[in-house]
Amino acid sequence: MTPRMPCVALALALLHASPSALAASGAWEAQTYHGNAPGLEANPLKGFVPFGAATNGFPYSMEWYYLPLSSLMTGGNSSAGTYTYNWTELDKAMASAASRGNQIVFRIYLDYPGRAVATPQFLINEGLPMRAYSDYGNSSGKAPDWNNGNLIKALEAFIGALGQRIDGEPRVAYVTAGLYGYWGEWHTYPQDADTSDGKPNWEMSQANKDRLLARFKSAFTRTHVQVRDPLASTTHKHAFGYHDDSFAFETLPGVSWHFWPKMQSAGLTDNWRTRPMGGEQRPEMQATMWNSWPNPTEYYGGTPTENEETSIKTTHATWLLHNWLFNNPVNATQWSNALRAQKLLGYELFVSSVRLPNPTTSAPLAVDLNLENRGVAPFYYDWKAEFAVLNASNTWVKSLGTTQLGLPGILPGSAALTKSFTTAHGLSAGTGYKLILRIVHPLANGKPVSFANAKQGQDRAGWLTLGTFDVTTR
Structure with missing residues (x-):
């Protein structure tokens, strides 16, 4: 042996x-x-995201697109429940990003302050009330009556058609629910339930919000959909990811209406385990936030921004809009700090x-x-x-x-x-x-x-x- x-x-x-x-x-x-x-700096499905193609060489793998609903939903008859669509603008966005090896994240809106009315004209012709406002410097956009029956039916039909068109589409990374509210951000502030400021309440009812989310849930079974407001629904809340569009300024605990306290109130702090988290770096701080690490410079009369690293680790964010970073001169310190944060995001x-x-x-x-x-x-x-x-x-x-x-x-x-x-x-x-x-x-x-x-x-x-x-x- x-x-x-x-x-x-x-x-x-x-x-x-x-x-x-x-x-x-x-x-x-x-x-x-x-x-x-x-390659870590340009990994797909994560990182900072520009609006369309970037110009200064900072690495990225996704591109952001805003699309007006009126360009996609081109006609219809609410009584008959029949609608027509033109997907050209969405197809162009997907093809443009894919030509650079990128995927898209996008949002469809009906009301973007300062832009032209994006509510489909056929709904207006059918009598959908439209509301003028001057908030956010607006003089061109108008908000529809968010609880109008024909509007809700049309939005449900559109969500179903959109899902049929792109659910599982490889050129799409994530979809933000959009449609409702200013910028499609699921709020009508200051025209909300707090009327003490003399403003009317234009909010969509909970029942109508749930109708839209139910349709998103059934229409998208492969591509992840993200919602702006963690309190938008209790019925369907775990079916979606979420996005914080005032990231690292109104994100962390300390104020009840900040993003993460709302996630806590909704019981969604573990939702990141199965659904993606995204958002946008607060636009006003984008130009100066990488001058030091990890805290951006102060703004708004000395109101401090939040710790970027803490915000990422608390929310488990995967992607963030940051258009300034990709389309302006960036010095060596800013590049290094931004790249450090980019690598923190996601997987x-x-x-x-x-x-x-x-x-x-x-x-x-x-x-x-x-x-x-x-x-x-x-x-x-x-x-x-x-x-x-x-x-x-x-x-x-x-x-x-x-x-x-x-x-x-x-x-x-x-x-x-x-x-x-x-x-x-x-x-x-x-x-x-x-x-x-x-x-x-x-x-x-x-x-x-x-x-x-x-x-x-x-x-x-x-x-x-x-x-x-x-x-x-x-």
């Missing part, structure tokens, strides 16, 4: 073994974390260890991964993972196929989850093969998903090298 190697000697032997020998032993091989791995995937035994020509290739999320939020779509093989000279050999890794279930702050992939490989006997991995973007030219690993992009751009292996004969 061959003597057994003492445990200590075995451990030392594995420690000093070549990568192929280590893998062949079936041991787990620890991977090195790299918080500045190539950060890290393969912490790999087990890759050497296969034979007749036995399948099997790999196990321990996968962590070191970000603040999940990866909200279960995009496929693809495994492929390079030879010792880093020349492409073949793809081994795709699988689902269950990305949305890899939560920040949780222990690493073990994911496995086994397949017939069809490789010839040889040494020094490399197994590589990527997350497959649904856009053929989409920005790659980068892992926070030292071997990200080491042997092939956009791919993570998992390890080296040999193929032997029996």
Whole structure:
């Protein structure tokens, strides 16, 4: 009988073994974390977002579009419940962003202060009351009667048609519910329930809000929809993500109507685990907020803005509108601070260890991964993972196929989850093969998903090298 190697000697032997020998032993091989791995700054589905295409080179993977409802819902007969649509403007937005490898986030509005009326003309012709106002410097827009029966019916029909058109569309990252209120932000302030200021109450009733949200819920089963107001509904509140459009100014606890206290009141503080959080950096602070870290400069007569890092970590935000950042000169300090915040947003995937035994020509290739999320939020779509093989000279050999890794279930702050992939490989006997991995973007030219690993992009751009292996004969 061959003597057994003492445990200590075995451990030392594995420690000093070549990568192929280590893998062949079936041991787990620890991977090195790299918080500045190539591509992390432009990871898809997360980060800061410009209005359309950016101009100054700051990295991004999503683009924002506002669209007037009147450009999309072009006619109808409320009595008959029939409507006509023209999707040209939405199609143009998706095509424009996709040409740059990006996805869109968008909002459709009926009333945008300072812009032309966006309520479909056929509804106005049917008698929908329209209200003039001078708030927010407005002189051109008008607010419809938000509780008009024909309007609610038309909005329900439009939401259904929109879902049929784009639910699961790979060029769309997230949809904000929009439609109702100023800027589609689900409020009519100052024309709200507090009439002590002498302003009328133009708010949509709770019943009508629930009708719209119910339609969004049924129309979108694949693409995530986000709502501005955490208190918009109790019936459907867990079905949506949320967005804070005054981020890092009216976000944190301390004032009851700030965003996160409203999330707390609604019992939604854990909703980020399954639904994305987004919003917009308060526009007035965008130009100066990256002069220091983590607090932006003060404004509004000395009223301090909130701690950006605390705001991101509290809300588990994944994306934020920040148009100024992408379309103005940005100095080195501002660039560095903004990029630091961008990396804080959303997910950060890290393969912490790999087990890759050497296969034979007749036995399948099997790999196990321990996968962590070191970000603040999940990866909200279960995009496929693809495994492929390079030879010792880093020349492409073949793809081994795709699988689902269950990305949305890899939560920040949780222990690493073990994911496995086994397949017939069809490789010839040889040494020094490399197994590589990527997350497959649904856009053929989409920005790659980068892992926070030292071997990200080491042997092939956009791919993570998992390890080296040999193929032997029996």
